[in-house]
Amino acid sequence: GDYHIVLAENRRMFNELQELKGNIRVYCRIRPFLPGHGEKHTTVEYIGEHGELAVVNPSKQGKDRRRNFKFNKVFGPDSTQAEVYSDTQPLIRSVLDGYSVCIFAYGQTGSGKTYTMTGPNGASEEDWGVNYRALNDLFSISQNRRDSLIYEIQVQMVEIYNEQVRDLLLSDGSQKKLGIISTVQPNGLAVPDASMHPVTSTSDVLELIDVGLKNRAVGATAMNERSSRSHSVVSIHVRGKDLHSGAALHGNLHLVDLAGSERVDRSEATGDRLREAQHINKSLSALGDVIFALAQKNSHVPYRNSKLTQLLQSSLGGQAKTLMFVQLNPDVSSYSETISTLKFAERVSGVELGAARSSK
Numbered sequence: 001g002d003y004h005i006v007l008a009e010n011r012r013m014f015n016e017l018q019e020l021k022g023n024i025r026v027y028c029r030i031r032p033f034l035p036g037h038g039e040k041h042t043t044v045e046y047i048g049e050h051g052e053l054a055v056v057n058p059s060k061q062g063k064d065r066r067r068n069f070k071f072n073k074v075f076g077p078d079s080t081q082a083e084v085y086s087d088t089q090p091l092i093r094s095v096l097d098g099y100s101v102c103i104f105a106y107g108q109t110g111s112g113k114t115y116t117m118t119g120p121n122g123a124s125e126e127d128w129g130v131n132y133r134a135l136n137d138l139f140s141i142s143q144n145r146r147d148s149l150i151y152e153i154q155v156q157m158v159e160i161y162n163e164q165v166r167d168l169l170l171s172d173g174s175q176k177k178l179g180i181i182s183t184v185q186p187n188g189l190a191v192p193d194a195s196m197h198p199v200t201s202t203s204d205v206l207e208l209i210d211v212g213l214k215n216r217a218v219g220a221t222a223m224n225e226r227s228s229r230s231h232s233v234v235s236i237h238v239r240g241k242d243l244h245s246g247a248a249l250h251g252n253l254h255l256v257d258l259a260g261s262e263r264v265d266r267s268e269a270t271g272d273r274l275r276e277a278q279h280i281n282k283s284l285s286a287l288g289d290v291i292f293a294l295a296q297k298n299s300h301v302p303y304r305n306s307k308l309t310q311l312l313q314s315s316l317g318g319q320a321k322t323l324m325f326v327q328l329n330p331d332v333s334s335y336s337e338t339i340s341t342l343k344f345a346e347r348v349s350g351v352e353l354g355a356a357r358s359s360k
């Protein structure tokens, strides 16, 4: 008898540990040098097979020169979109089993966030980012299950700019501000007034995301690269019905291209720039606080501190699964942004920060 109790207890602890480990995944991706950008000296000294990363500050000598980090995975500059996606795919599949999944791209402007999430402008299939590949998978898996389950897949896409939420999928490009429901909804729908678009094929999705990107760009010409100062959120809502039992399930997938994380020089920024910078700082640190609280299993999770975390409330924490792509520009000129990005990543990954790990 006792023996079994001990076994059960061990199993419970093991499961808890697994869950803790599995809650927040952090994948680091380093973009390649781009032709014609004058970049040539890399800060990335070492990439290990198990998520190890070492960056160096070339202008320093001695023991402070090198810093070591460890994440769930590190993708080097030569990694392909397909490789990156293959490690993301299990999360996507779980959406069809009724899970909520959030995938973020975090990093300074120009570090490859949009590349990872969407792909380059006018991408061919090979260059597709996570968005298109995820939806493609959702379609093909739901097709495979059609003898036992019927799925409905719908898409919303919004932008959060200066703490205001805007629908990116209105074909008239109208700018109506949207409200967020601040309590957790069973169906995970946090922005009920954003337009909902049923999708059944990849071409539906390509068309929709194209509208969204164009609407995002409209703001950009008016506000000067606004897209790097706003968050865009593609929300995929999946409803499944079991044909035999009649049981229903809801799954959600949020794909979030975050605003650029670069610090704005306070002494130079004024007016709109300063206001944008303050909003971005606030929402990125609110996001960090929420993920950190979840990773630490804190009883209070501060969702209310930003529109972004309110919007994602029912998809962060609880049974939800979170993945953050931490994007890096390898050039030495980005060294200090790279370090602050990696520190943010280290904090949200729930790994203890400590002298033993920080440098050797």
Ligand code: ADP
Pocket: 030, 031, 032, 034, 077, 107, 108, 109, 110, 111, 112, 113, 114, 115, 116, 120, 121, 228, 327
């Ligand atoms: P961000 O969204 O972080 O501002 P982008 O995704 O727009 O950055 O990337 C900046 C530039 O670098 C773009 O021209 C993009 O096509 C290119 N780029 C980013 N990541 C890669 C990559 N892994 N391979 C090739 N080009 C990339």
